[in-house]
Amino acid sequence: MSALVRDQETPDQTGRKPSWRAVLDRFGSSGPLLGLLLLVAILSVLSPAFLTVNNFVNVFQQISVLAILALGMTAVIITAGIDLSVGSVLALAGVTAGWTFAEAGMPMPFAFLAGLGIGALAGLANGLMITLGKLPPFIATLAMLSMARGLALVISDGRPISGYPDWFRAITRFQLFGVVPLSVLLVVILFLLGAAYLRYRPSGRALYAIGGNEEVARLSGLNVRREKIKVYTVAGALAGLGGLILMARLNSAQPTAGTGMELDVIAAVVIGGASLAGGRGSVSGTLVGALIIGVLRNGLNLLDVSSFWQQVVIGAVIAIAVMTDTLRRRSKH
Amino acid sequence: MRRLLIAVAAGTAVALTACGNGDEGGGSDADVTVGLSISTLENPFFVTLRDGAEEAADEAGVELRVSDARDDAQSQADDVQDFVTRDVDVLVINPVDSAAIVPSIEAANDADIPVVTVDRGSEGGEVASHIASDNVQGGRLAGEFLFEEIGGSGEVAQLEGIAGTSAARDRGAGFEEALDAASGIELVSSQAADFSRDEGLTVAENVLQANADLGGVFAQNDEMALGAVEAARSAGVLDELVIVGFDATDDALAAIEDGEMDATIAQQPDEMGRLGIETAVSIAGGDDVEAEQPVEVQLVTADNVGEFAE
Numbered sequence: 001m002s003a004l005v006r007d008q009e010t011p012d013q014t015g016r017k018p019s020w021r022a023v024l025d026r027f028g029s030s031g032p033l034l035g036l037l038l039l040v041a042i043l044s045v046l047s048p049a050f051l052t053v054n055n056f057v058n059v060f061q062q063i064s065v066l067a068i069l070a071l072g073m074t075a076v077i078i079t080a081g082i083d084l085s086v087g088s089v090l091a092l093a094g095v096t097a098g099w100t101f102a103e104a105g106m107p108m109p110f111a112f113l114a115g116l117g118i119g120a121l122a123g124l125a126n127g128l129m130i131t132l133g134k135l136p137p138f139i140a141t142l143a144m145l146s147m148a149r150g151l152a153l154v155i156s157d158g159r160p161i162s163g164y165p166d167w168f169r170a171i172t173r174f175q176l177f178g179v180v181p182l183s184v185l186l187v188v189i190l191f192l193l194g195a196a197y198l199r200y201r202p203s204g205r206a207l208y209a210i211g212g213n214e215e216v217a218r219l220s221g222l223n224v225r226r227e228k229i230k231v232y233t234v235a236g237a238l239a240g241l242g243g244l245i246l247m248a249r250l251n252s253a254q255p256t257a258g259t260g261m262e263l264d265v266i267a268a269v270v271i272g273g274a275s276l277a278g279g280r281g282s283v284s285g286t287l288v289g290a291l292i293i294g295v296l297r298n299g300l301n302l303l304d305v306s307s308f309w310q311q312v313v314i315g316a317v318i319a320i321a322v323m324t325d326t327l328r329r330r331s332k333h
Numbered sequence: 334m335r336r337l338l339i340a341v342a343a344g345t346a347v348a349l350t351a352c353g354n355g356d357e358g359g360g361s362d363a364d365v366t367v368g369l370s371i372s373t374l375e376n377p378f379f380v381t382l383r384d385g386a387e388e389a390a391d392e393a394g395v396e397l398r399v400s401d402a403r404d405d406a407q408s409q410a411d412d413v414q415d416f417v418t419r420d421v422d423v424l425v426i427n428p429v430d431s432a433a434i435v436p437s438i439e440a441a442n443d444a445d446i447p448v449v450t451v452d453r454g455s456e457g458g459e460v461a462s463h464i465a466s467d468n469v470q471g472g473r474l475a476g477e478f479l480f481e482e483i484g485g486s487g488e489v490a491q492l493e494g495i496a497g498t499s500a501a502r503d504r505g506a507g508f509e510e511a512l513d514a515a516s517g518i519e520l521v522s523s524q525a526a527d528f529s530r531d532e533g534l535t536v537a538e539n540v541l542q543a544n545a546d547l548g549g550v551f552a553q554n555d556e557m558a559l560g561a562v563e564a565a566r567s568a569g570v571l572d573e574l575v576i577v578g579f580d581a582t583d584d585a586l587a588a589i590e591d592g593e594m595d596a597t598i599a600q601q602p603d604e605m606g607r608l609g610i611e612t613a614v615s616i617a618g619g620d621d622v623e624a625e626q627p628v629e630v631q632l633v634t635a636d637n638v639g640e641f642a643e
Binding site: 157 | 374398399400401403405406407410411412414415418419430432433435436456495496497525
């Protein structure tokens with residue numbers, strides 16, 4: 001079993017390392033974190049508007065949806081899977097909640113649950129297609145990408161559904177202690193739960209084993225099928241939650257929301273040190289990855305860099321981040 | 334009558350804006366920063382709008398910052414939030430979506446930053462002025478021309494823009510007005526192609542496949558019309574099919590000169606961008622501005638395309 005999970009940061013491994021490194025590694029992957037700190041330092045020098053509390057709150061709020069989707073994606077990628085459908089499921093959940101509230105006239109809490117439920121259902125369908133239908137995750141979730149987007153357009157008739165109660169909008173507008181938006185608090189709580197689950201729960205640790213070598217995991221008695229279905233269902237539910245938060249922020253459920261977002265989500269997870277080959281990845285690394293993307297976008301915006309160049313820079317950062325991380329790991333072994 | 338009123342209002346607005354500029358000529362404008370949030374710079378129309386805005390900003394001596402949301406409502410919310418953080422003096426917003434922009438405009442309102450909307454409007458929040466083409470008039474002009482070209486009777490199809498945008502809604506409404514007024518015209522297909530050339534090509538191919546007797550196509554923008562041109566070319570019906578677009582982009586004007594497209598509606602994106610900045614400068618100078626500033630549209634055909642092509 002230990003051979004399977006050698007790439008993850010287990011507590012007894014980190015205990016033997018030099019202390020500062022242990023602290024960084026305990027937090028997640030030190031490489032991406034250092035990259036983030038470097039990025040923040042550079043942008044602080046270049047733009048006076050960057051290093052302000054207000055702006056950091058902005059960045060956190062701007063990445064909250066990305067981060068929530070990336071949390072589910074981290075678990076999926078650890079099992080050596082992929083979920084291409086998250087952007088579409090996000091739109092489907094928003095539109096479902098919007099329809100339930102505005103068209104069906106149900107109360108908003110019910111609409112909220114309907115949105116979460118449809119997200120989980122789409123994820124469950126992914127899981128079933130992959131385990132029972134024997135489809136590769138790439139194909140199954142590609143199919144769901146198309147189906148969920150299509151359903152979102154069908155339900156909404158292609159139009160945005162707008163206008164929600166104030167308390168719902170408060171998810172992104174209300175600020176705890178006048179500074180921290182509720183959506184940011186939600187991200188922090190979800191990430192703490194996610195980190196604890198992957199680190200301490202047997203079924204969380206099983207995901208690393210499945211991603212390391214599925215056949216061996218099965219032979220050593222893990223219920224691989226059940227764990228995978230669970231992972232995709234949770235990823236779908238989180239995509240749904242992301243859709244609801246986006247909807248609260250825009251006060252509008254958009255059938256075209258999150259188009260192409262799956263690529264940003266995968267980028268955040270991979271920048272955070274996860275391996276698409278499975279068996280490696282951490283929740284804290286993913287948060288750092290999402291922050292790197294958010295800080296880059298925000299910083300380049302503040303610096304007035306044209307959006308065309310922003311795409312070039314973000315692509316280069318993804319390549320550099322993953323390359324340095326891979327080289328660093330290789331030199332350690 | 335309504336048209337006349339609009340024209341008068343527009344004229345007055347332009348005159349007022351011009352006066353506002355004159356008052357501001359003292360050089361104090363250098364301190365004014367305007368944030369321009371554009372829906373997408375991957376569409377030539379909005380690039381022209383941006384160019385008009387930049388030109389006007391240069392002339393007025395104000396600092397202009399431009400962001401590009403790449404047609405994503407969430408990105409635009411981020412862009413506007415970043416502008417508010419940087420404390421620009423006036424925001425000029427070209428919304429990706431009329432509903433989804435509302436919370437961003439409310440945030441700008443909370444920060445006491447005046448907002449001008451360009452092209453697409455907002456469904457809420459306080460907007461100091463909205464500048465847009467008369468899209469209903471354009472849709473009607475396009476429809477009337479199309480029906481006349483196919484001889485007053487026959488089958489036509491419509492390629493719709495992104496559902497929910499006011500441009501798609503208004504152009505469609507104008508086209509339907511013309512359709513209601515005409516007799517003998519049958520609308521056999523009306524499908525969304527999302528303002529893109531790729532989608533326009535695909536949808537037009539399908540429509541041509543399904544309707545052999547199609548006489549003409551009205552596309553709610555030129556990109557889709559140019560997609561329809563390619564579809565008609567591969568189907569071998571380019572010469573017979575009447576294709577009318579909207580926006581008068583450079584590509585479309587060239588296509589009209591080459592006889593591939595038959596007409597388009599000239600909006601004046603550079604004028605919109607210019608008016609947006611001039612309005613912003615007036616607001617920064619403390620002047621009142623008109624709440625609605627329609628920008629005239631014109632039918633462009635092979636007869637007058639020379640006036641529009643550069």
